[in-house]
Amino acid sequence: SKSYNTILVETRGKVGLITLNRKKELNALSSELFHEVNDALETYDSDSEIGAIVITGSEKAFAAGADIKEMRDKTFAEVYKTNFLGHWGRINDIKKPTIAAVNGYALGGGCELAMSCDIIYAGDGAIFGQPEIKLGVIPGAGGTQRLTRAVGKSKAMEYALSGRPFTAQEAEKWGLVSKIFPKDQLLGEAIKLAEEIAGFSQPAIQACKEAVNSAYELSLKEGMHFERRLFQALFALNDKKEGMNAFVEKRAPKWTNT
């Protein structure tokens, strides 16, 4: 596999693992790091052997946010003309499921990167937050949008306006995080879930992700319509025939991703 400066990539069976690797800087999300994450995501997304992707950091930090040292001297004209952080949105076009395995700090852009993944699993000591207000700015990669959709207005306002951190236990209770594990078991559990997902028919998984994501964009009526049309469309797959035949014949299905 490719070698990068700020991340590590390895495949575990059908799972692509991306480990943020600027340990000393608490995985501060420099421009180089985010470009490398995008490249790794897009490489896994186009690799037919890969069925799901896990993004993780270190035990101390998933990521402590955008790189403040890189941002401190930037001017409005510069960030506006270059659409600074615009490329962070490329993760939204990844078709395969993404799981964030969060230990330690997920602050600012780190929290936003985790929220850009499809599922968040957290270690029991993980700390989340949108502390941008303490730097004289606001979240710039979805913090005011995704956090609000995930936890509701009052909590999103409280935490974005105060910059206060919140715990893995709070995040799990509010539904931002789906499960918490002891920190040394977190990555194994995230990979286990990713392997399970990667074991299903890829086009069905892709349609499922697309349908859930449409719940953020569409009215209930349009969303239900879109879901039913996708459901019906999957009847064109060989894997639909195989999955249902296997059930009736009491055997394991052999997916061909067609």
Ligand code: CAA
């Ligand atoms: N950018 C650049 N460097 C960072 C960083 C960041 N976001 N977070 C930590 N670092 C660096 C520190 O400067 C320090 O470097 P030096 O050793 O060279 O001084 C090193 O990482 C270790 O950090 P600390 O010494 O601060 O470690 P700590 O254990 O005392 O504190 C922490 C940990 C509470 C996470 C603290 O580092 C911190 O508050 N970090 C900044 C968090 C933050 O404000 N994030 C939001 C960034 S803005 C943003 O993300 C915008 C957006 O919406 C996209």
